[in-house]
Amino acid sequence: MTAILPSHEGPSIHELELRANEMRHDIITMLEAAGSGHPGGSLSATDILAALFFANVMAYDPADPRWEGRDRLILSKGHAAPALYAAFKQVGWVREEELPTLRHLGSRLRGHPDSNVLEGVEVCSGSLGQGLAISCGIALGLALDAKRRGDTERRDLPHVWCIVGDGEMQEGSNWESLMFGAHRNLSNVTVIVDLNNLQIDGHVTDVNSLGDIDAKLEAFGWRTWRVNGHDLRRLTDTLLAAREETERPTAVVCETVKGKGVSFMEDAMEWHGVAPNAEQAKAALKELDEARANLMKEA
């Protein structure tokens, strides 16, 4: 058994920050080589993915991506695929030398996650507004499996994590699924909202505001937390609390910055769907390397 199981005794925040820094480094490298892709939303979701994979939040087995007892991760905002691949690299599901093949013919690292070619990806995603329904279906199936096993306390119930963008919450289908998850008391599903307040056409609050998203999620019956999506300690604690909830489905609204970690990409709508050129990538990597050096100094 090589599985990683949820635990409050995770690695140090310092180690997590180094892992997140490495992910950001890989994201920039990948996108530059691809010549296209989505830096902004990948960088905003990086710390969320780092917490899920490396802070002992998700149950999974690096040696067996299909392990039956694994938690399921659905990246509904599939355009953040580079962040997922960067996490997979550290898990061992993507090889270092594969990173520059992002979006190239024959690569497993497609523009949006593709379950047909890359183990660890549960389902194809990228058409927004679909991941939460899938997540609810998986959560229900896993709960029915537990019932069949006679596991009434649902001790071994795997958890389903669904990462959505805040702009994505404009899709009406999500609200069908929120209603359903609460009606069925699917306490083994958590929706993580990457609240970076940017979508292609501008700030979410300008294009079509979500209003009080926390109150709306609560009103739909989901136990809701709000957290700084770049504070790895708080993020980890909140995600673990969500995983322990037994009565209701849960939501974690993460306040994030689009393009986080690269100064000229931060909160800049022009960095939604444009890859850095060689010069820009160099500047971005220099910043990330400096941040890494500072982290090492602190240690």
Next chain:
Amino acid sequence: MGNEATRAAFGPTLIELVNEGYDIMAVDADLAGSTTTAKLGAFDPDRLVDVGIAEQNMVGVAAGLALTGRIVFTGSFAAFGTGRCLDQIRNTVCDSRLNVKICPTHSGVTVGEDGATHQALEDIALMRTMPQMRVLVPADHFATAAAVRIAAENDGPFYIRMGRFPVPEVYDEGFKGGLPFANVVREGADLTICACGVEVSMALKAAEELAKRGISAEVIDVFSVKPLAEDVICRSAAKTGLVLACEEHSVLGGMGSAVAELLSERQPTRMGFVGMRGFGTSAPGDVLLKHFGLDEAGVLEAALALVDAR
């Protein structure tokens, strides 16, 4: 011959399959009574999920359940259970090759009095253009039972087109179908009538009338619209030299189009088309079949016109 809607066999066949050991679930959208998935729910409440009036969620939840190893059948009416959730069917079910069977009922103009909004006339076109999707159109309730079984036995996405209109029995309990499958239900020499669904029995009646006029029509039930049983259709077209396609569906993109695509490539043949050329309207199903030229008389007229044009 009794008259029974194709949908009648849907729920009962799901129960049969569960009893045989298939891990089947149905997800419906407030139409479980109409589609007959309620029968599966009555048999085992854990096997039916009613998501309410939310077709996009219906397909997404079905996809999720399929990802936990189940064989999942969706419901709703064909008008809503294909079009409203087309993106979910395309990008989640088909792209990920999930074991989800899209099985709405109430397809076609024979839905009747509810009118145009409730009459799916484009569903075959929508479903057959999706990569990975297989499309079955049963001609009677025996063929429905076979189609549901085939969908359960074969991994991956299927679309089964069912209706609420009672149709004459074409087959009996022994019908097995196949994949691909087209059945020559009447042999003939002068023209081929390719039909699916309710039009199979209409074509058979028209063929009787044609025989009285000295015209020998071969009638093929195109049970699987995708994949097509290419050899059966091409052989018949080569023999008769004329093909009339009849379906309770738009003439754009349906079974007739699929046959035309096949023949134009492998066996170029003069064709005619019986089908819908616009929206339906409100009236009893049999009145609409007559009104839109989809009944026995309509098929007969189209067949005579095609023979005359030779």
